Amino acid sequence: MNFINLIDYAGTFAFAISGIRLASAKQFDWFGAYVVGLVTAIGGGTIRDLLLNVTPFWMLQPSYVIITGLALLFVILLGKFVIRLSNTFFIFDTIGLGLFVVVGIEKSLDAGFPFWVVIIMGMITGSAGGVIRDILINEVPLIFRKDIYALACVIGGVVFYICYKLEFSSIITQLLSVGSIILTRILAVKYHISVPVLKGNSED
Amino acid sequence: MNFINLIDYAGTFAFAISGIRLASAKQFDWFGAYVVGLVTAIGGGTIRDLLLNVTPFWMLQPSYVIITGLALLFVILLGKFVIRLSNTFFIFDTIGLGLFVVVGIEKSLDAGFPFWVVIIMGMITGSAGGVIRDILINEVPLIFRKDIYALACVIGGVVFYICYKLEFSSIITQLLSVGSIILTRILAVKYHISVPVLKGNSED
Amino acid sequence: MNFINLIDYAGTFAFAISGIRLASAKQFDWFGAYVVGLVTAIGGGTIRDLLLNVTPFWMLQPSYVIITGLALLFVILLGKFVIRLSNTFFIFDTIGLGLFVVVGIEKSLDAGFPFWVVIIMGMITGSAGGVIRDILINEVPLIFRKDIYALACVIGGVVFYICYKLEFSSIITQLLSVGSIILTRILAVKYHISVPVLKGNSED
Numbered sequence: 001m002n003f004i005n006l007i008d009y010a011g012t013f014a015f016a017i018s019g020i021r022l023a024s025a026k027q028f029d030w031f032g033a034y035v036v037g038l039v040t041a042i043g044g045g046t047i048r049d050l051l052l053n054v055t056p057f058w059m060l061q062p063s064y065v066i067i068t069g070l071a072l073l074f075v076i077l078l079g080k081f082v083i084r085l086s087n088t089f090f091i092f093d094t095i096g097l098g099l100f101v102v103v104g105i106e107k108s109l110d111a112g113f114p115f116w117v118v119i120i121m122g123m124i125t126g127s128a129g130g131v132i133r134d135i136l137i138n139e140v141p142l143i144f145r146k147d148i149y150a151l152a153c154v155i156g157g158v159v160f161y162i163c164y165k166l167e168f169s170s171i172i173t174q175l176l177s178v179g180s181i182i183l184t185r186i187l188a189v190k191y192h193i194s195v196p197v198l199k200g201n202s203e204d
Numbered sequence: 205m206n207f208i209n210l211i212d213y214a215g216t217f218a219f220a221i222s223g224i225r226l227a228s229a230k231q232f233d234w235f236g237a238y239v240v241g242l243v244t245a246i247g248g249g250t251i252r253d254l255l256l257n258v259t260p261f262w263m264l265q266p267s268y269v270i271i272t273g274l275a276l277l278f279v280i281l282l283g284k285f286v287i288r289l290s291n292t293f294f295i296f297d298t299i300g301l302g303l304f305v306v307v308g309i310e311k312s313l314d315a316g317f318p319f320w321v322v323i324i325m326g327m328i329t330g331s332a333g334g335v336i337r338d339i340l341i342n343e344v345p346l347i348f349r350k351d352i353y354a355l356a357c358v359i360g361g362v363v364f365y366i367c368y369k370l371e372f373s374s375i376i377t378q379l380l381s382v383g384s385i386i387l388t389r390i391l392a393v394k395y396h397i398s399v400p401v402l403k404g405n406s407e408d
Numbered sequence: 409m410n411f412i413n414l415i416d417y418a419g420t421f422a423f424a425i426s427g428i429r430l431a432s433a434k435q436f437d438w439f440g441a442y443v444v445g446l447v448t449a450i451g452g453g454t455i456r457d458l459l460l461n462v463t464p465f466w467m468l469q470p471s472y473v474i475i476t477g478l479a480l481l482f483v484i485l486l487g488k489f490v491i492r493l494s495n496t497f498f499i500f501d502t503i504g505l506g507l508f509v510v511v512g513i514e515k516s517l518d519a520g521f522p523f524w525v526v527i528i529m530g531m532i533t534g535s536a537g538g539v540i541r542d543i544l545i546n547e548v549p550l551i552f553r554k555d556i557y558a559l560a561c562v563i564g565g566v567v568f569y570i571c572y573k574l575e576f577s578s579i580i581t582q583l584l585s586v587g588s589i590i591l592t593r594i595l596a597v598k599y600h601i602s603v604p605v606l607k608g609n610s611e612d
Contacts, residue, residue: 020606023552029603031559032552046459051250051260056459059525075606117263131340136539138548140342144227144236151235195233198224198279255454255464321467335544344546348431348440355439399437402428402483 008103011096012064014089015041016071019133021082026137030072036136038068043129048104048121052111094185098178101126101153105160105177115164119157126153126181148188151195156181212307215300216268218293219245220275223337225286230341234276240340242272247333252308252325256315298389302382305330305357309364309381319368323361330357330385352392355399360385416511419504420472422497423449424479427541429490434545438480444544446476451537456512456529460519502593506586509534509561513568513585523572527565534561534589556596559603564589 019040023033042058049056058064075082082089104125108118127143127150134141143149159180163173187193223244227237246262253260262268279286286293308329312322331347331354338345347353363384367377391397427448431441450466457464466472483490490497512533516526535551535558542549551557567588571581595601 024606026548026553027605028552029554029605031603032549033606035552035558050254050458051263053257053259053461055461059459059521062522062524065524065528079607113263114266116266116269120269135339135543136549136552138342138546140230141236141340144232144239144340145230150239195235197231197233198228198237199283254458255467257461257463317467318470320470320473324473339543342546344434345440345544348436348443348544349434354443399439401435401437402432402441403487 004099007095007099009063009067010092011099012041012067013071014092014096015100015129016068017075017082017089018093018130020072020075022133022137022139024075024079028137030076033075034068034072036133037071038065039136040129040133041068043132044100044125044127045104045129047128048107048125051121051124052108052113054107054111090189094182095178097126097149097153097185098156098181101156101181102160102174102177105157109164115161119154119161122157122160123150123153126150126156145197146194148184148193148195152181152184152188155184208303211299211303213267213271214296215303216245216271217275218296218300219304219333220272221279221286221293222297222334224276224279226337226341226343228279228283232341234280237279238272238276240337241275242269243340244333244337245272247336248304248329248331249308249333251332252311252329255325255328256312256317258311258315294393298386299382301330301353301357301389302360302385305360305385306364306378306381309361313368319365323358323365326361326364327354327357330354330360349401350398352388352397352399356385356388356392359388412507415503415507417471417475418500419507420449420475421479422500422504423508423537424476425483425490425497426501426538428480428483430541430545430547432483432487436545438484441483442476442480444541445479446473447544448537448541449476451540452508452533452535453512453537455536456515456533459529459532460516460521462515462519498597502590503586505534505557505561505593506564506589509564509589510568510582510585513565517572523569527562527569530565530568531558531561534558534564553605554602556592556601556603560589560592560596563592 016037019037020033023036028036042056042064046056046058101122105118105122108121109115113121130143130149131141156177160173160177163176168176220241223241224237227240232240246260246268250260250262305326309322309326311329312325313319317325334347334353335345360381364377364381367380372380424445427445428441431444436444450464450472454464454466509530513526513530515533516529517523521529538551538557539549564585568581568585571584576584
C-alpha cells in the first residue's frame with residue numbers, strides 16, 4: 001500500500017462517515033446507514049465508470065466495502081465523539097475530494113476522451129456521491145446551494161489541464177491539481193465565499 | 205449545421221431553461237442551476253445510452269454543455285423577462301420533446317431492438333431528464349401527475365411504428381411522429397386533458 | 409413456462425403492485441403509476457445489469473412490461489379490494505424478493521465476480537427497485553428505516569455462498585437461499601425484529 005492508496009482510503013472513510021452521519025440524523029438503521037455511507041463513498045466513481053463503460057472500480061477489490069464497514073463501526077462506537085471531530089473530517093473529506101477528482105481525471109484521460117469530458121468526469125467522481133447521498137435521505141443536494149464544492153472540482157480539472165499542456169511531470173500535475181482543490185475549499189469555507197444564488201425567477 | 209441540428213439545439217436550450225428556472229425557484233447557486241439544467245437536457249438520452257450500452261451522446265461533442273451554459277447566461281441576464289416567455293418555451297420544449305423522442309427511437313432501432321423496447325427508449329429519451337430534474341430539486345416528478353407528457357412520447361412512438369410498418373419514407377415518418385407528439389401536448393394543455401388519477405388506495 | 413418463471417412473474421406482479429399502490433397514495437395518474445410500478449419491478453435488476461455491463465434483462469422479452477400493465481389493470485379494477493389482500497401480497501413480495509436475489513446472485517456468479525460482489529449484486533437486485541420507487545414518490549427509502557429487507561437479501565446471499573462452497577446441488581442451493589430470505593422476513597415481521605437505529609448524531 002503506497003501513499004496514494006492511503007489517501008484514497010482516508011478519503012473513502014471520510015466520505016462514508018459523511019453519509020453515515022447524515023443517515024443517522026434521519027433515524028436510519030445500521031444497515032441503511034451503511035448503504036448510504038457506501039453510496040456516498042463510491043457513487044461518484046460508479047457513475048463515472050458507467051459513463052466510461054468500464055467495470056465499476058469498487059467491484060474489483062473489496063477495500064471500499066470494508067472501509068465503509070469500519071466507518072460504520074467507528075460511528076456506532078464513537079458517536080458523540082465524531083461530531084467534535086468535524087474539522088478533522090473536513091480535512092480528510094477535502095483531501096479525499098482532491099484525490100477522487102484526480103483519479104477520475106486520469107481514468108477518463110486514459111479512456112481517450114477530450115479534456116472537457118475529462119473535467120466533467122473529475123467533477124462527477126468527486127461530487128456525484130454526495131448528490132446521491134442527499135437524494136437517498138430526501139434532501140435537496142447540498143452542493144447545489146452551499147460551499148464551493150463541485151466548482152472546486154472543476155478548478156482542479158482546469159489546473160490539471162494546464163499542467164498537462166505545459167508537460168509538467170505526472171506527480172507535479174497531480175499535486176498542483178489536488179492542491180488547488182484543497183486550497184479552493186479551504187479559502188471558500190474560511191472567507192465564506194460562495195457562488196451567487198440565481199434570483200428573480202419565482203415559479204408561477 | 206442542418207435543420208435537425210437546429211431543432212435539437214433549440215430543444216436542448218428549452219430543456220436546460222426548464223431545469224435552470226426550477227433550480228432558481230429553490231435558491232440554487234449558479235453552478236447548481238447549471239448542473240440541474242444540464243441534467244434536464246441530457247439526462248434522458250444518457251439513461252437511454254447506458255441501457256443501449258453505447259457512449260452517452262453528449263460526451264462525443266461539446267454542443268450540449270455549451271448550450272446549457274448559454275441557457276444559464278440567458279436566465280442570469282434576462283431573469284424576469286424569461287417568465288413572460290413561458291409560451292415561447294412551451295413551444296420550444298414541445299418541439300424539442302418531439303425531436304428527442306424520435307432521436308431516441310431511431311438510435312434504439314439501429315441497435316436492433318424490437319419495437320416495444322424502441323418505444324420505451326423514445327419515452328425515456330424524452331422524459332427521464334425531467335424526472336431527474338424533479339428528483340434533484342426534491343419534488344415529486346411532475347410528469348407523473350400533470351400533463352400528458354410521457355404518454356405523448358408513447359403516442360409518438362406508436363405513430364412512428366405505424367409509419368415504419370407502412371414503409372413511409374424516413375422524413376415523413378419523422379415528421380408525423382414529431383407532429384403527433386406536438387399535437388398531443390398542445391391539445392392536452394389547451395383542453396386540460398389529462399390521464400385519470402389512480403384512486404381508492406390510501407395507504408395504511 | 410416452468411416453475412421458476414411462474415415465481416418470477418408472481419414476484420414481478422407483487423413488486424409492481426407495491427409501486428402502483430404507493431403511487432396512487434400520492435395522486436399519480438395511471439401512466440405515472442404504471443411507470444412507478446415498472447421501475448419498482450425492474451429497477452434492481454436494471455442497476456445490476458448496468459453494473460455487470462450486460463443488456464438489461466427486461467429489454468430481452470416483453471413479459472415484465474406486460475405483467476406491470478396487468479398489475480395496473482388489477483389495481484384500477486379492484487382498488488379497495490387490493491388493500492385487504494395485503495397479507496397475500498406480502499407473501500408474493502417476499503417470495504419474489506427471494507427469487508430476484510437468487511437470480512441476481514447466479515447472473516453475477518456467471519459473470520465471474522468474487523462472492524462479496526455477488527452478494528451485493530443479489531441485494532441490489534432485490535432491493536434497489538424499492539429504493540428508486542421511494543425516490544420517485546419523494547419519500548425516504550423505507551428499507552433504510554424499517555423491516556429487515558436488504559439484510560434478508562444479504563443473509564440469502566451468505567446462505568447461497570455456504571451451500572455453493574459445500575457443493576450442494578443447484579436446486580438445493582436455490583431452495584435454501586430463497587427459503588432463508590423468506591424465513592428471515594417472516595420472522596422479522598412477526599416478531600418485530602429490526603436492525604438497531606443509529607443514534608447520537610444529531611447534525612449541527
